[in-house]
Amino acid sequence: MDRFSWCDGSLFPDEHLVEQQGGVAVYDGHDKTPFISGFLMLTTHRLLWRDQKNRNCVISLPLSVICGLDEQPSGFTKSAKIVVHLQPPTPGQPPGPVTHSAHNFIRLSFRELGQQEFYRSLKEEVKKKRWESQTHQSGSSSASGSSSSNSQGLLPRQRPGIVGIERSIQAKNKETNKNISQAFQDLKNLMEKAKDMVNLSKTIATKIKEKQGDITEDETVKFKSYLLSMGISNPVTRETHGEGDKYYSELARQLANLLTKPIEESGGMMTLTDVYCRVNRARGMELLSPEDLLHACELMEFLGLPVRLRIFDSGVAVLQAQSQNEEEVVSKTSAVVEKQGNLTSEQLAQLLGLSVVLAKERLLMTEKMGGVCRDETVEGLNFFPNRFLTET
Amino acid sequence: MADFDWPWQYKFPPFFTIQPNIETRKKQLEAWCSLVLEYQRHSKQYGLDVTEAQSSELFYNKQLNRKLSLDAIYTVLEELRKRGNLTWKDKTRKSCTLIWRTYAEWGKMIYNWVVAKSMMNTVCTLYELTSGEDSEGQEFHGLDKDVLIQALRTLEAERKAELMEFDGSEGVKFF
Numbered sequence: 047m048d049r050f051s052w053c054d055g056s057l058f059p060d061e062h063l064v065e066q067q068g069g070v071a072v073y074d075g076h077d078k079t080p081f082i083s084g085f086l087m088l089t090t091h092r093l094l095w096r097d098q099k100n101r102n103c104v105i106s107l108p109l110s111v112i113c114g115l116d117e118q119p120s121g122f123t124k125s126a127k128i129v130v131h132l133q134p135p136t137p138g139q140p141p142g143p144v145t146h147s148a149h150n151f152i153r154l155s156f157r158e159l160g161q162q163e164f165y166r167s168l169k170e171e172v173k174k175k176r177w178e179s180q181t182h183q184s185g186s187s188s189a190s191g192s193s194s195s196n197s198q199g200l201l202p203r204q205r206p207g208i209v210g211i212e213r214s215i216q217a218k219n220k221e222t223n224k225n226i227s228q229a230f231q232d233l234k235n236l237m238e239k240a241k242d243m244v245n246l247s248k249t250i251a252t253k254i255k256e257k258q259g260d261i262t263e264d265e266t267v268k269f270k271s272y273l274l275s276m277g278i279s280n281p282v283t284r285e286t287h288g289e290g291d292k293y294y295s296e297l298a299r300q301l302a303n304l305l306t307k308p309i310e311e312s313g314g315m316m317t318l319t320d321v322y323c324r325v326n327r328a329r330g331m332e333l334l335s336p337e338d339l340l341h342a343c344e345l346m347e348f349l350g351l352p353v354r355l356r357i358f359d360s361g362v363a364v365l366q367a368q369s370q371n372e373e374e375v376v377s378k379t380s381a382v383v384e385k386q387g388n389l390t391s392e393q394l395a396q397l398l399g400l401s402v403v404l405a406k407e408r409l410l411m412t413e414k415m416g417g418v419c420r421d422e423t424v425e426g427l428n429f430f431p432n433r434f435l436t437e438t
Numbered sequence: 439m440a441d442f443d444w445p446w447q448y449k450f451p452p453f454f455t456i457q458p459n460i461e462t463r464k465k466q467l468e469a470w471c472s473l474v475l476e477y478q479r480h481s482k483q484y485g486l487d488v489t490e491a492q493s494s495e496l497f498y499n500k501q502l503n504r505k506l507s508l509d510a511i512y513t514v515l516e517e518l519r520k521r522g523n524l525t526w527k528d529k530t531r532k533s534c535t536l537i538w539r540t541y542a543e544w545g546k547m548i549y550n551w552v553v554a555k556s557m558m559n560t561v562c563t564l565y566e567l568t569s570g571e572d573s574e575g576q577e578f579h580g581l582d583k584d585v586l587i588q589a590l591r592t593l594e595a596e597r598k599a600e601l602m603e604f605d606g607s608e609g610v611k612f613f
Contacts, residue, residue: 413458414459419455420452420455423504433450435465
């Protein structure tokens with residue numbers, strides 16, 4: 047009994063639970079002990095006994111001190127028992143419930159059956175000596191020989207449990223990282239080529255300028271506009287303009303430069319999705335992430351640029367030209383509605399050549415200012431002049 | 439109800455959608471409240487059943503194919519309640535009493551009529567008052583019984599009348 051030591055019931059990293067059984071009492075030799083009713087757990091390393099009432103009371107016995115096992119079948123008033131013969135105590139072991147015992151064996155009494163299964167498993171574990179193979183795997187290489195003769199030593203090492211899973215995930219991550227960096231290696235080459243492409247398009251543009259006579263005016267204009275909306279020759283990137291605020295403010299400036307004209311042409315507003323597509327088309331290979339774009343746009347107002355970010359109540363984000371006046375939009379929109387009698391956002395979009403989302407935002411804004419009122423039916427949302435406020 | 443003079447809002451489709459804009463909604467609800475009260479006064483109705491009202495012409499303009507949703511009807515009725523023109527009959531809010539004239543006003547009107555008819559110090563039944571031949575042509579002819587009792591209670595408080603009960607029917611004595 048003096049080979050037992052106190053423990054907290056947690057398992058070692060490479061220790062696994064093999065078998066457990068409730069209602070087990072521990073005898074010190076032939077004597078009773080206070081450990082009457084508890085859970086007996088067999089792990090690859092130890093025998094653990096946990097009190098059924100006081101779950102903090104756990105004692106453990108390393109399997110390495112077991113030198114023999116016997117069975118005692120159940121009698122008329124006696125439950126089945128396993129006799130565990132122990133090696134003599136070694137000095138310097140952790141504190142346990144008993145400091146000295148006269149017996150060199152303990153008995154495990156199975157009051158709720160399960161003795162046969164437990165005995166079989168215990169015998170097997172003691173024979174396998176898994177605690178040995180694992181300590182020398184993780185620790186010194188000096189332990190040798192005997193354990194490699196079993197099947198474990200020959201097969202590629204299988205690591206069971208959480209550690210094994212973690213390791214395999216790590217390996218997988220490493221592999222994907224490698225693959226990704228390889229893939230981007232290829233992209234880099236492509237990007238270098240893209241620079242040439244932009245240059246080429248520029249030279250074509252100048253050539254067209256020189257030979258304007260040969261092609262019709264219309265075609266030139268069209269072609270030129272394609273080219274112009276295509277290339278930013280020196281896109282702001284993290285590599286060229288550093289990290290953080292500086293990168294975003296430079297990016298915001300470049301975006302404002304690029305977009306001021308198209309935004310004004312499209313009626314003073316452009317949804318952020320459109321902006322995103324347009325900008326990334328122009329940047330070619332140095333693509334912007336939506337997040338970076340949003341951060342840059344958020345800075346625009348602060349930097350005093352001619353365009354700024356505006357987020358409508360509905361959550362639609364747009365870039366708006368500074369020149370666009372809200373009141374003007376409201377009065378214009380209500381005038382259009384007044385003239386048409388009633389309008390849906392689709393109709394307004396058609397009339398003004400806007401996107402439907404923006405037309406709807408305009409109507410909602412006008413409604414907020416009291417310029418129009420809504421008529422909601424199964425057919426959709428229709429807007430009327432606000433006669434509630436204008437008439438009495 | 440062909441002779442009912444519908445307000446212009448009744449022919450205006452947005453009238454049937456509760457407006458999100460606060461200013462606009464205020465005007466809209468005002469219009470609804472006065473429409474409901476006018477309509478009730480015109481048709482001499484004192485109560486309103488919400489389920490029935492849903493399909494009544496008051497909340498359903500068939501020509502326009504617009505109807506006030508149930509939620510919106512409740513919004514309008516609650517607004518009326520806030521103004522003191524409506525009381526719910528019970529907590530389920532299935533039906534309500536609409537008060538387009540206060541009880542005191544009713545009481546006064548009845549009392550004036552009684553004085554004019556010199557029926558002072560006589561006892562008359564409630565049935566006589568609202569459904570009798572004498573009161574025909576009077577505005578309170580056909581008045582809802584609950585409303586009538588409330589109106590007479592106000593007179594009672596002024597000691598101008600006394601409600602009494604005999605042989606299972608109710609009567610009132612004016613002083």
